[in-house]
Amino acid sequence: MVAAFDADRDRLATFIDRFPLAKPASSFKELLDDPTLQLIASAAIPSERSAIGNHVMQAGKDYFTDKSPFTTLEQLQETRQVQQATGRRYFVYYAERVHNEAAWHAGELIKAGAVGDVLQVLNIAPHRLSATSRPGWFFDKSCYGGILTDIGSHQVEQFLTYAGCKEADINHALVRQNADFPGLEDFGEMSLTGDNGASFYSRVDWYTPDGMPVWGDGRAFILGTSGSLELRKYVDLTRQVPASKIFLTDQQKVEEIDCLGKVGFPFFGQLILDCLNGTELAMNQEHIFKAAELSMRAQRLADDHG
Amino acid sequence: MVAAFDADRDRLATFIDRFPLAKPASSFKELLDDPTLQLIASAAIPSERSAIGNHVMQAGKDYFTDKSPFTTLEQLQETRQVQQATGRRYFVYYAERVHNEAAWHAGELIKAGAVGDVLQVLNIAPHRLSATSRPGWFFDKSCYGGILTDIGSHQVEQFLTYAGCKEADINHALVRQNADFPGLEDFGEMSLTGDNGASFYSRVDWYTPDGMPVWGDGRAFILGTSGSLELRKYVDLTRQVPASKIFLTDQQKVEEIDCLGKVGFPFFGQLILDCLNGTELAMNQEHIFKAAELSMRAQRLADDHG
Structure with a gap:
């Protein structure tokens, strides 16, 4: 710099x-x-x-x-x-993929064929609200674009990467306003089907409880034709924090892969x-733009139905 | 008997x-x-x-x-x-609720207010296919009704119980046929919104990999306004099998609640x-019938769009 x-x-x-x-x-x-x-x-x-x-x-x-x-x-x-x-x-x-070692390594495992063809990516992405420390624009939807546009863009980007999709249809999308801050959407969900038939579901929210030792217990479950991955991206509840782990199950075994400090940030x-x-x-550019486009199209669908 | x-x-x-x-x-x-x-x-x-x-x-x-x-x-x-x-x-x-100690106890915790109001129930319900040991009707949709009707009925029943809903709208539902057995649906998903606004998503499938030590790593994630539950109903990957565990996070703590052999089957x-x-x-009867009704309405929606 x-x-x-x-x-x-x-x-x-x-x-x-x-x-x-x-x-x-x-x-x-x-x-x-x-x-x-x-x-x-x-x-x-x-x-x-x-x-x-x-x-x-x-x-x-x-x-x-x-x-x-x-x-x-x-x-x-x-x-x-x-x-x-x-x-x-x-x-x-x-960041939720490119700056998380488990999330990055999951992409490498999938490319190497660890789970066969990806049938579904399911992301749970809770976030801590920490309302008192947020700037004013955080509560103004015209500034952040809605919860699916914002947090959701990460999730769609992971789906496109892991499932190897270039395009997707949006099946369902829904958002909810926070009761205390009407400009803040605190819950969102979307269901997509990729151009190769892979399924994607994600929930995004601002409901991480105060007892959680990290800002959010982000998870991803990737189901393939011959195996599955669970990503515990920030915490392994009651066992380890911070954590960045993959649980790989395939035709032979279940394997816990500790990625923290081992994968780096290529x-x-x-x-x-x-x-x-x-x-x-x-x-590539089209991937970057497509992740944002799909999250905003999901947002628009949710806004129209809201 | x-x-x-x-x-x-x-x-x-x-x-x-x-x-x-x-x-x-x-x-x-x-x-x-x-x-x-x-x-x-x-x-x-x-x-x-x-x-x-x-x-x-x-x-x-x-x-x-x-x-x-x-x-x-x-x-x-x-x-x-x-x-x-x-x-x-x-x-x-x-059975996936009434004959699983973690699943049963989760209902007790929610009733006692452990997570506040339930915002979402998310169920992942993979099952092992074991095709060679199945009877003929298993591969005939007219006998089992489709994957959302079948495995899905469990999931909807859990949603109605945990979220305290009596009715729900079906937002999206999708099923896929198995490549080897066209009469068998091996993947299904559905998104519902309950009459109290609670969200429900479930994936059901016959893709449990052979390396998994149980027939399916059934999970439930229950998000509430003041806390959340994760249910690991049959296995705690790489740690314990069989397992029946709840991970409760609230405003104070994360707590691992071992239910196996402790809750029983009331x-x-x-x-x-x-x-x-x-x-x-x-x-009650209406709850029993409603769980089946919603799973079949989701199935019908998926069949119509298929």
Whole structure:
């Protein structure tokens, strides 16, 4: 990291304290105009991520945004056009797979044929609300786009990866508003069927109980024709925390695979190689966009039925 | 048990060997005419369970059938009428709740308020196919009614119990045929919303891998407003088998509750009391019928879309 900008000067100073290799920039434009920069990363308010990315790509640089990358299908359409016109990259930090060792290794196991053909991916993604520590935009749906758009984009991305799908139909989607914060959706679910027939179901919520030692007991259950995987991504209840584990059952055995500290995070190195070499090791654009598109289409279906 | 009948004489002899208190009857009618009998139980081919039950109730006795109790909505309608006309009971052995200690105890915990209001019940119900040891009717959908009708009836029954619902809408349902046995559905899923707003999702399948030490790693995840339960009903992967465990997370703690050999099976004693005293301790009729109805309505939706 060589440079950073934040419109909030205090926040920028804090950031530079933490990452002293980065020089503070005086404006976003200064970053865009710096010919030495190849990749600009951002964790802006979700509704602003698309426009920032468009500026970055139009300045001839690649972009790496926190998820969810978009809050509306219109933003996605615009960014798809900018990405194609500029030939630059719009990377998304789908952390629940790319920054979790069990989740990453599950993809490697599936590719190696550990469970046969994937019949279903089922994700349970609870999150702790921590309402008092959240910024105002967290409670404004126009800023985060809805719970399926937001948390759901991670889940769809996992489905497309594990099941090897490029497209899917949305069978059902539902969201619920929080009683205390009407702008916050605290429960969502969706059912999809992939273009290869694989099934996907996910529940996302802000109901992690205070007694849970992590922010959420994220799980994935992947059913294949010859085996199955259970991912305990953050905690192994009453046994280990933090944890990042896979339970593989196949035709011979049940095996507990401890991934914590063992798999690492190859995604980030791949992303850097993709920037430098024009490869698509980390993620290809259409996959990135399709995960966001499907989560937003599910959101729209839920909004229409709500 | 005082008497038994099977049209297959060899099977009847084997049964009497195992349960010597039972006297062999020469016909089903002999059982129906025996004034000393109060309850007749049956594990007939599913498509025949309704008609047998009607005969039993019309003979002035209560009936206890293996699940699934019906294979068509028409059978259900007829049996509902017979039950109301005779005032007798049509009990169903929804074993995945009533004959599993964790599943039973979960109901007690929820009633006691352990997780607040139930927001969702999510059931994963894999089963081992064991194709070579199955009777012919197992592969004939007209006999078992489809995978949601069959295995699914258990799951819906758990949803109605845990979430405290009396009715539900079916959002989505899907089934798939097995490649080797076209009459066998080997995958099914359904999404329901209860009349109190609670969500239900279940996957049922015949894909338990051979390495699994039990016939199926049945799980239930129950999300409440103030806590959550995970049920590991038959195995605790790599730790214990057989197992019957609840993992309760609430506002204070995560607690592992070992139910195996500790909870027992109160359902059966309650059922006998219900027969003797005309109470409804074990299950009420409408609940029994509604679980079957919803699973069959989900099946019909899946069949129509298939």
